[in-house]
Amino acid sequence: MRYAMAVDTKKCVGCSDCVVACQTENNVPIGYCRDWIVEVTDGTYPQLELEIRSERCNHCDNSPCVRCCPTGASHYSKGGTVLVTPDECIGCGACIASCPYDARFPHPDGHVDKCTFCLHNRVEKGLKPACVSVCPTKCMYFGDLDDPNSEVSVVLKKRKWKTLIPEAGTRPQHYFLI
Amino acid sequence: MREELIVSGRMNHLVDPNLHIWHWHIPLYLFLGGLAAGILFFASLYTILGKENEYRTAVKIAPFITPFILIIGLIALFLDLNHKLYFWRLYTTIRLESPMSWGAWTLMVVTPISFIWCALNIRELFPRWKWPHSLLDTAEAFFRKNIRTLSWILLIFSLILGVYTGILFSAFNARPLWNTSILGPLFLASGLSTGAAVIIFMSKSHRERMVFARIDLMLIGIEIFLIVHMFMGFLASTQVHIDAASLFLGGPYTTPFWLFVVTLGLVIPAVLEFLELRGFRVPHLIAPTLVIIGGFIFRFIIAYAGQESRWLY
Ligand code: SF4
Numbered sequence: 001m002r003y004a005m006a007v008d009t010k011k012c013v014g015c016s017d018c019v020v021a022c023q024t025e026n027n028v029p030i031g032y033c034r035d036w037i038v039e040v041t042d043g044t045y046p047q048l049e050l051e052i053r054s055e056r057c058n059h060c061d062n063s064p065c066v067r068c069c070p071t072g073a074s075h076y077s078k079g080g081t082v083l084v085t086p087d088e089c090i091g092c093g094a095c096i097a098s099c100p101y102d103a104r105f106p107h108p109d110g111h112v113d114k115c116t117f118c119l120h121n122r123v124e125k126g127l128k129p130a131c132v133s134v135c136p137t138k139c140m141y142f143g144d145l146d147d148p149n150s151e152v153s154v155v156l157k158k159r160k161w162k163t164l165i166p167e168a169g170t171r172p173q174h175y176f177l178i
Numbered sequence: 179m180r181e182e183l184i185v186s187g188r189m190n191h192l193v194d195p196n197l198h199i200w201h202w203h204i205p206l207y208l209f210l211g212g213l214a215a216g217i218l219f220f221a222s223l224y225t226i227l228g229k230e231n232e233y234r235t236a237v238k239i240a241p242f243i244t245p246f247i248l249i250i251g252l253i254a255l256f257l258d259l260n261h262k263l264y265f266w267r268l269y270t271t272i273r274l275e276s277p278m279s280w281g282a283w284t285l286m287v288v289t290p291i292s293f294i295w296c297a298l299n300i301r302e303l304f305p306r307w308k309w310p311h312s313l314l315d316t317a318e319a320f321f322r323k324n325i326r327t328l329s330w331i332l333l334i335f336s337l338i339l340g341v342y343t344g345i346l347f348s349a350f351n352a353r354p355l356w357n358t359s360i361l362g363p364l365f366l367a368s369g370l371s372t373g374a375a376v377i378i379f380m381s382k383s384h385r386e387r388m389v390f391a392r393i394d395l396m397l398i399g400i401e402i403f404l405i406v407h408m409f410m411g412f413l414a415s416t417q418v419h420i421d422a423a424s425l426f427l428g429g430p431y432t433t434p435f436w437l438f439v440v441t442l443g444l445v446i447p448a449v450l451e452f453l454e455l456r457g458f459r460v461p462h463l464i465a466p467t468l469v470i471i472g473g474f475i476f477r478f479i480i481a482y483a484g485q486e487s488r489w490l491y
């Protein structure tokens with residue numbers, strides 16, 4: 001099993017509903033977030049192109065954050081999701097420095113926090129991650145890449161996609177439809 | 179051409195707008211670790227070579243400061259942790275892939291040996307020293323008998339500690355400035371050089387000072403060579419590495435690096451040591467002081483600049 005997420009950059013309008021849904025669902029402390037919106041404008045006026053992406057931890061297949069963790073608090077869980085066990089984390093910050101996407105942050109309680117793909121609180125109960133389920137434009141897809149019929153497998157077969165900084169070698173599992 | 183990049187909804191403390199997860203603690207810890215590694219390396223080396231009495235400061239006196247600096251370093255590391263109550267987790271796992279884990283365990287080996295080393299030489303400071311318990315006399319006799327084995331262990335672990343202070347940074351692919359394996363040998367050379375400087379500082383024998391000035395001169399040469407190589411490597415690499423190098427080549431760290439680290443911390447002490455070796459009369463405390471300050475600033479600059487360097491996307 002390999003959980004993955006895809007975001008349609010052509011449909012995303014950058015409304016930040018996913019950000020708020022995540023903060024509510026996961027009790028993210030005020031002033032912090034596990035997902036965010038990036039808007040990139042390419043070109044010079046009047047030849048402009050806009051890309052909007054909803055970003056989060058890429059749950060990389062080859063995660064530097066798991067490798068550099070001295071205690072094993074950062075680990076691979078079901079479906080390749082990368083999780084942090086708060087009670088094992090000493091808050092050394094090594095994993096924060098190791099992530100090329102800056103997807104992690106120090107939780108005010110001391111441990112490190114980041115996107116979990118809502119694994120324990122939703123996905124294991126058969127629900128979709130909070131961000132995916134609230135998206136008003138339905139531009140996000142989540143599922144198991146090993147299942148050829150999952151919605152994420154289907155959309156990745158149909159559409160052109162990219163991942164972010166693949167050259168960093170982390171094998172990210174968060175896809176962007178382009 | 180990229181016009182603009184807006185990130186909305188993300189303003190995570192210590193991550194945005196620039197990563198700033200490590201403050202003064204980590205560079206201080208790395209500086210002290212390198213310094214202790216340098217002193218203990220020379221102490222064990224000259225013990226193995228059977229020159230304890232020729233290089234008395236290096237083998238018997240300077241190591242007295244290592245337990246203190248190692249402990250201050252460990253306190254700095256502890257203060258850096260955000261989840262302090264769980265500190266012990268570092269010592270319930272060994273994770274070979276994690277440099278942090280390597281460092282924590284290496285310190286667990288080096289710190290007790292530094293204490294033993296001081297205990298073995300305690301009579302240098304207090305000639306009439308007596309252990310309060312006969313068990314300690316037995317322990318002392320045991321270590322004295324096995325001093326060669328102990329020295330070899332210390333030699334190897336001090337080298338690991340010295341290299342580790344650089345590897346901790348260079349293991350991070352995500353920060354292009356750190357992601358060069360040259361940082362390992364560079365920090366090792368810098369640690370050995372600061373160690374030699376402390377020995378010059380403390381030594382009362384002119385001959386010993388001259389020998390360590392020569393060693394330090396050689397180490398400074400190696401450091402300059404490695405720094406040049408590091409920049410050549412960056413400039414021949416990808417755009418993110420070129421950007422990382424430009425932090426020092428016109429960017430915000432240009433003056434502190436080339437003025438304080440290279441000129442004041444390497445070139446001037448090298449010139450002074452060279453003149454001293456040539457027989458000129460130079461106040462002998464200036465060069466080691468500059469080396470120590472330069473090494474200290476070097477760790478800070480690399481730690482701070484590294485957190486500013488990043489991948490493009
Ligand atoms: S995006 Fe960052 S935090 Fe997430 S798995 Fe990859 S390296 Fe780790």
Ligand code: SF4
Pocket residue numbers: 068069070071072073074084088089090091092093094095096111112
């Ligand atoms: S901050 Fe926590 S999760 Fe991150 S590397 Fe350190 S111990 Fe592991």
